[in-house]
Amino acid sequence: MLSPYPWQSAEWQRLTNLVSSQRLPHALLLDGVEGIGLEHFARSAAMKLLCLDTQPDGSACGLCQSCQLFAAGNHPDFSEVTPEETGKQIKIDQIREVIDYVSLKSFTNKVKIVVITPADAMNRATANALLKTLEEPPEQAMMILLSHYAERLPITIRSRCQHISFSPASVDTSLAWIKQQHGDIDAELMLHLSQGGPLLIENMLEQDVHSQRKRILKDLTMMQDKAIDAVQLASEWQGIGCQEILRWLMRFVQDMVTLKLAQRNENLPIINIDLKAELLSLAQVSELKLLMRNYDYLMLKYQQANAPMNYNLLSILEEIVVNWNNPELQIA
Numbered sequence: 001m002l003s004p005y006p007w008q009s010a011e012w013q014r015l016t017n018l019v020s021s022q023r024l025p026h027a028l029l030l031d032g033v034e035g036i037g038l039e040h041f042a043r044s045a046a047m048k049l050l051c052l053d054t055q056p057d058g059s060a061c062g063l064c065q066s067c068q069l070f071a072a073g074n075h076p077d078f079s080e081v082t083p084e085e086t087g088k089q090i091k092i093d094q095i096r097e098v099i100d101y102v103s104l105k106s107f108t109n110k111v112k113i114v115v116i117t118p119a120d121a122m123n124r125a126t127a128n129a130l131l132k133t134l135e136e137p138p139e140q141a142m143m144i145l146l147s148h149y150a151e152r153l154p155i156t157i158r159s160r161c162q163h164i165s166f167s168p169a170s171v172d173t174s175l176a177w178i179k180q181q182h183g184d185i186d187a188e189l190m191l192h193l194s195q196g197g198p199l200l201i202e203n204m205l206e207q208d209v210h211s212q213r214k215r216i217l218k219d220l221t222m223m224q225d226k227a228i229d230a231v232q233l234a235s236e237w238q239g240i241g242c243q244e245i246l247r248w249l250m251r252f253v254q255d256m257v258t259l260k261l262a263q264r265n266e267n268l269p270i271i272n273i274d275l276k277a278e279l280l281s282l283a284q285v286s287e288l289k290l291l292m293r294n295y296d297y298l299m300l301k302y303q304q305a306n307a308p309m310n311y312n313l314l315s316i317l318e319e320i321v322v323n324w325n326n327p328e329l330q331i332a
Helices: 006-020 038-050 065-072 092-103 124-135 171-182 187-193 198-206 209-224 230-240 242-261 273-284 288-305 313-323
Strands: 027-031 078-081 112-116 141-147 162-165
Touching: 006 038, 006 162, 006 171, 027 038, 038 065, 038 112, 038 141, 078 092, 092 112, 092 124, 092 141, 124 141, 171 187, 171 198, 187 198, 187 273, 209 230, 209 242, 209 273, 230 242, 230 313, 242 273, 242 288, 242 313, 288 313
Parallel strands: 027 141, 027 162, 078 112, 112 141
Antiparallel strands: none
């Protein structure tokens, strides 16, 4: 039987209250940081809503025919919509199929649930196709939209959904789970590095994130000194992955800005707490204005690297190295 993760208890209680008070809307928008477990929560909620013998605490029984169908992955009243290709957009034909699907009668006489993830993979035309169904939903329809970037959704979509925003997992709610899943690791450090997304930790450990960060930080130090071959470094970074490099560069710069400002407040938090001394040394020889400009430039390149258009990722990495600390660079 599916149940929410320990750090999702507050959001789960909110959902339970909506159900028990019969105020559950036809559309929910769930958002939170990557690795927080939005899809797991949505599936747990769907199983709960479709259960034919809900328990006194409001959870799914796990034994009825509906729960068994759901566990087997072939419940006729549950559907998930994702991009047909990773990193691409959800197509308008997929949304038209959703509209037809929720218009059909429920097999269990309860609800027909559709989970759309990531909802921000819908372009404006696709979102508009969904809009009428959100405005005038069939009585049995239940739409659950998931996004790590809810602000990218059109306001017309957001305003027609009840929003449940997930806070990043805290030490209190997730530390025991992390230790149970991953054994003898520095669980608190890994939670910091995942920025409150515990489900990212397994992949981070597989990538040897500690060695990877130290390598990127060394490269960053050489970039500060302009003592590096841009083409060679970009080629080496491509082996790690453009998006991964950009994420860590943004986190390093974010920490450096925080440390730069910490002269007035020693308690400002940073992400890479184990590399504080190295980052502080870099921050002390960096101008705050250039750090802020570098961060804005990294954010622009990160958006390009994740855009549906086929940007050349190697060129993006080369541009970052070449333009690092360039005060004359204009960011569009």
